[in-house]
Amino acid sequence: MSVVTELLTELHTVTRYHRRYELSAPREVAPVPMALFHFVATGRASVHGLGEARRLHAGDLVVVPNGLGHRLRHDPDGERTVLLSGGTAFDPADPAALALLPDLLVVPVGEGWLGPLLAGPEAANLPPHTAAMVPALMDGLVGHAIRVWLLEHPRALRGYAAALRDDHLGRALDSMHRHPTRPWTVASLAAQARLSRSEFAQRFTDQVGSTPMAYLTGLRMRLATDLIVHERLSTAEAAAATGYGSAVAFSRAYKRATGRSAEATRRPRAARSRVAGNLPGA
Numbered sequence: 305m306s307v308v309t310e311l312l313t314e315l316h317t318v319t320r321y322h323r324r325y326e327l328s329a330p331r332e333v334a335p336v337p338m339a340l341f342h343f344v345a346t347g348r349a350s351v352h353g354l355g356e357a358r359r360l361h362a363g364d365l366v367v368v369p370n371g372l373g374h375r376l377r378h379d380p381d382g383e384r385t386v387l388l389s390g391g392t393a394f395d396p397a398d399p400a401a402l403a404l405l406p407d408l409l410v411v412p413v414g415e416g417w418l419g420p421l422l423a424g425p426e427a428a429n430l431p432p433h434t435a436a437m438v439p440a441l442m443d444g445l446v447g448h449a450i451r452v453w454l455l456e457h458p459r460a461l462r463g464y465a466a467a468l469r470d471d472h473l474g475r476a477l478d479s480m481h482r483h484p485t486r487p488w489t490v491a492s493l494a495a496q497a498r499l500s501r502s503e504f505a506q507r508f509t510d511q512v513g514s515t516p517m518a519y520l521t522g523l524r525m526r527l528a529t530d531l532i533v534h535e536r537l538s539t540a541e542a543a544a545a546t547g548y549g550s551a552v553a554f555s556r557a558y559k560r561a562t563g564r565s566a567e568a569t570r571r572p573r574a575a576r577s578r579v580a581g582n583l584p585g586a
Contacts, residue, residue: 317446319439322390327378335533335569338391340368341446342376343413347385350377354408355563367409367449370526372533372569374408388438392446411449467511472497476508476516484523485547490516525561528554532569539566 320338327349333340342351342365349360353374360366368374371391378385467473476497480488493516494504508516524546531537531545543554558566 317392317394317443319390319392319442319446322388322438322442324386324388327376327385327387329378331376333374333376333389335373336371336391337534338371338393339446340371340374340391341389341442342366343388343442343445345386345388346383348379348382349385349387350379351375351408351410352377356408358408358410360410361412363412365409365411365413365445365449367411367446368407369405369409369450370407370529372407372529388442390442392443405450405453409449409453411452413445413448467508470507470511472499472504473508473511476504480520480523484520484527485545487547488516488520493520521557521561524548525558528558528566529562529569532566536570542566 317339324345327347342360344360344362344364344366346362348362351358351360351366351374354368354372358366376387467477476493479486479493479496486492490505491501493508494501497504497508499507505516508519512519514522528542528546531542532539537545539555540551543549543551546554548554548557555566562569
């Protein structure tokens with residue numbers, strides 16, 4: 305069994321809600337505590353606000369694994385743009401594995417029969433009861449998008465998986481994920497791994513693809529994002545919760561690691577009063 309298959313065999317997605325709508329004006333999508341997806345059934349669009357801007361065409365599937373806020377824009381010069389958008393939860397959710405995913409995935413899954421079906425049963429001349437197929441279909445497509453990305457970026461997952469299997473590195477990784485707020489150093493992590501400092505640092509970098517402290521910072525920043533977006537913690541509270549002694553040091557580290565400020569990550573509470581309120585017609 306491949307590493308990708310092994311780590312994702314037990315990972316399933318469960319679509320919690322979905323809505324089909326015409327994107328005729330820019331749309332702000334608020335952050336939510338689940339993955340978000342947008343399938344372009346017809347027309348063209350673009351997605352912004354996750355560190356990059358991506359053009360979208362009919363048949364493209366957008367997945368925002370961590371449910372971060374973003375913007376959607378239609379192409380005013382193109383044909384009518386119809387999206388199927390929704391939220392999906394990972395069941396079970398392995399934070400360590402999911403943390404390897406980027407903030408934004410865009411995978412072309414094709415048009416053909418799929419576009420008309422997801423644009424609405426009437427568009428494909430299908431009976432209305434086919435709408436019941438949509439959640440299961442989207443579960444499959446979101447899982448497919450994640451697998452495609454992992455297969456195209458094998459080092460991200462395989463290095464982590466190999467490190468987990470390593471008797472020494474596995475102990476250090478487990479310690480970081482269980483206690484991310486502890487004042488870890490390379491020396492203290494090496495002690496957890498039962499290796500010399502130099503041997504641990506070299507082996508970790510070779511296997512995981514980043515230094516131990518860079519990995520720990522990334523882990524803390526992902527935790528901080530979750531606390532800021534979903535728990536509505538202030539910057540100072542998020543700093544304390546992720547092991548930083550000052551909000552200033554935390555803010556600098558957050559901006560350096562994510563490319564955006566902690567405040568820019570925050571969204572008004574009212575914007576997420578209802579998960580489904582993200583989408584038109586809610």
